[in-house]
Amino acid sequence: MTNTKFDVLGIGNAIVDIIGRCDDAFLARHGAPKGHMRLVDAETVSRLYKDMGPGVEVSGGSAANTMVGIASFGGRAAFIGKVAEDEFGRIFAHDIRAAGVHFETPLSTSGVPTARCLILVTPDGERTMNTYLGVSPDLNRGEINPELIQSAGIIFLEGYLFDRPEAKDAFRQAAGTAAAAGRKVALSLSDGFCVDRHREEFLDLVKNSVDILIANENEITSLYQVATFEEAMQQAQADTELAVLTRSAQGSVICEKGKEPIVIPAMAADVVDVTGAGDLYAAGFLYGFARGLDLATAGRLGSIAAAEVISHFGARPQKNLAELARTQGLI
Amino acid sequence: MTNTKFDVLGIGNAIVDIIGRCDDAFLARHGAPKGHMRLVDAETVSRLYKDMGPGVEVSGGSAANTMVGIASFGGRAAFIGKVAEDEFGRIFAHDIRAAGVHFETPLSTSGVPTARCLILVTPDGERTMNTYLGVSPDLNRGEINPELIQSAGIIFLEGYLFDRPEAKDAFRQAAGTAAAAGRKVALSLSDGFCVDRHREEFLDLVKNSVDILIANENEITSLYQVATFEEAMQQAQADTELAVLTRSAQGSVICEKGKEPIVIPAMAADVVDVTGAGDLYAAGFLYGFARGLDLATAGRLGSIAAAEVISHFGARPQKNLAELARTQGLI
Helix, strand or coil: CCCCCEEEEEECCCEEEEEEECCHHHHHHCCCCCCCEEECCHHHHHHHHHHCCCCEEEEECHHHHHHHHHHHCCCCEEEECCCECCHHHHHHHHHHHHCCCEECCCCECCCCCCEEEEEEECCCCCEEEEEECCCHHHCCHHHCCHHHHHCEEEEEEEHHHHHCHHHHHHHHHHHHHHHHCCCEEEEECCCHHHHHHCHHHHHHHHHHCCCEEEEEHHHHHHHHCCCCHHHHHHHHHHHCCEEEEECHHHCEEEEECCCCCEEECCCCCCCCCCCCHHHHHHHHHHHHHHCCCCHHHHHHHHHHHHHHHCCCCCCCCCCCHHHHHHHCCCC | CCCCCEEEEEECCCEEEEEEECCHHHHHHCCCCCCCEEECCHHHHHHHHHHCCCCEEEEECHHHHHHHHHHHCCCCEEEECCCECCHHHHHHHHHHHHCCCEECCCCECCCCCCEEEEEEECCCCCEEEEEECCCHHHCCHHHCCHHHHHCEEEEEEEHHHHHCHHHHHHHHHHHHHHHHCCCEEEEECCCHHHHHHCHHHHHHHHHHCCCEEEEEHHHHHHHHCCCCHHHHHHHHHHHCCEEEEECHHHCEEEEECCCCCEEECCCCCCCCCCCCHHHHHHHHHHHHHHCCCCHHHHHHHHHHHHHHHCCCCCCCCCCCHHHHHHHCCCC
8 A cells, every 4th residue: 555654553452471381171160261362350360370380471462463473574563552661561562663563652650560361272272361451451542643543554453452441442543543544444353252242333343444354253153143154254245345254274265345255275284372373364464465465365374374373382473474475485 | 318308409590581582693793692691780681672582481590490390300399599579570489389399489579670581592592691680699598498408308509699699608508508417419500601700619619519510511611621521521520429411412421420421312302492401401310310210311311301491492391391201211
């Protein structure tokens, strides 16, 4: 897109992940819904942390991971999200800037700590997330810089933001500013349970405000409350210009309104930890789309990025994604 | 050993590692001596952190890593080291306890932060360490619990502790208490530059206080200021009851006074990050020794643990070392 300073601007919860291993019994004992994200309070996160095994701390956050992926492809990415002026906040700010993403949201000094997510990885590589949002939802309208929004070709919003009214307000404002400036609005549905919590509002957004919808099979069937992927896909295709639907090992399907869906195979990977698979698929797709590549190539870039991130602990790429894409002859 | 509550008690700097990748030019630009540990002040660590790429935070500290390795073999390990009541201190305390190591040193509320080490891993897998010690050397005599020392079969001291006078004092006290209780004293020389800084004191310790000396080729040739490994080995064998000398890919040599040295091959590994190789070799050896296994078997346990830890980022084992040892038929 022309006249843009950034290919994509992401807005989302700014989180540091604490990743550890556990077995299924541990999840059951703590009432953590396997494969999902649940919000927990400060007390619960403390109790769970005390009981869990040794952890590794890595910057995370869904839209933030996506922006880091876009930068790794060589794209121009920016991020808006709220952390505190504390150790985790400094880690988050350092890591996202060091990855080449523009990040200027001021650190909060309110005393509420930076968000953290305890990610429990079971032996099958599935991840179960327990998020204490801390200061993250305190993102307010004033921090959604309209000039920054207008300077990006696409703004990318994570559904998780809807879990707090303050952030939801900022979210809607950003979408409005982007639309008025003729920019594309992309939305990730984030999590099936998150969709359950906000179904009506998400449906309204998808029908009226969103140009690019990104969701996995669980999320899209939850949105439309249908039994099969095919039914959900048809409804998504009717409701949006572009729906990008991921299906784990079955790859992904890109549905443009009025056209034949494009099926993209998944890339083979030794699964260590699936955390970030959706975020990094979105990174590859949005990078390709923003750079004007055809939809099938954009989808394949998504598959490359997802395969890289699930082959190791943590939701941010460890290899240079542009190099991986060049090796595959895609860019 | 009989009448012990712990197989090994480690005393060392309590550190959280921040691990990132860089190239050789980055090290040169920051004057960081490749493959070594250097001490840096708060200002230098901030400057270096600002300039380095995204990091991963993992609990570390040389003797602490060794204790975690011993626990992973199924051994009974305890650790004494100083962290602050801050985010990194809570991470350190959580991780070492969650790994099954007894840790009761009170968290400091002096305002001096927990130690951190910026570990820069170059493409060849070598690691270069930049340590800001923070509150770690504030370990005082009062925190070296004599009962705890007397309750361990071996006390294991890291040479790095000598870099601060306060900690050195605690170190000597612990060695004296252990010897008086008929316990074994083991010392790791930690780093060639560290040996340079404290050569006379280390020589005195090795000759008079240490039962088990653990060192790599660089450290032992530095200690004796000789050109070849063979010369250093002969002197170490004359000075101590037991010298355990590691040589990276060339494996290790175990020298018992008056006996033929035992050569142990290294185990093959895909090297990702050599951080912790020496610490984990020490874990395997000390576990085997404490449990009364023959020296060759203890050395092979060291090789297994070192191979595991260099195959991934971070200085703590990600696999269960007892299971690995059983797979090899060693325990």
